[in-house]
Amino acid sequence: MSQTLEYKGYNGSVLYSAEDRTLHGRIVGIRDTVTYEGTNVSALEKNFKSAVDEYLAFCQAEGKTPGTPFKGSFNVRISQDLHKRAALYAEEHNRKLNAVVNDALQEYLTHSA
Template sequence: MNEHIEYKGYKAKVTYSKEDDALVGRVMDVDALIMFAGQSVAEVKAEFHAAIDSYVEECALHGLEPEKPFKGSFNVRVGCEAHRKAAYKAKAWGISLNEFVRVAIEQAVDRHAQAAAVTTVVKAPIATNDQLYVPVGVASARRVAPSAYGRSH
């Protein structure tokens, strides 16, 4: 059983746990781990409501703003020139401005994720035949002798 339920803008996925012989739910689209369980649909819904209410109350008690699930839409102020350029580029590509912005955001997020996880080889002229550039970080490179890697060129 895979079912999504919603309460106060929060969505949860409910599955059947064979080990626990219960319906178990987890709130989606927030970093906070909010889980609940019940033996029946009515009980799991009540526990979900109680879990959300408790989460919101705990946040208030500690002076924290509760996480809100992302809706998938937001307003962005980019300035007239950037707006014009983006609109013309989207039109040239045959897509909507919303689609253009969505793609741009996905590419920026993917680039950032890759840069954080993977080092980049910097392609630059090699000064001598006995040195080469190797990756040491996202935005830097250093020279090392090929023998450091057991290579001879």
């Protein structure tokens, strides 16, 4: 099972490099690349929190709005046929395509967990 770190509304990945014998990761869900590493779990967690704090401080100093993780919208590329089928299903059931996709994703994640 994949684990993530969480701090101030940001999530961070947890990966292991056998070559370097270190844990490392990046903040997920934002456009900016923010990475961190550590030689053990405690160091990784500490460095993740420091990376988030430094990212927020950098954005404030630059007058930049920090990336908002998981805003609730993303682009998905699917086949033309699947797009057509989903759109026709939505139309036939008097629903918006976004609602159909949301329900399908919710159903998939509920049953695959």
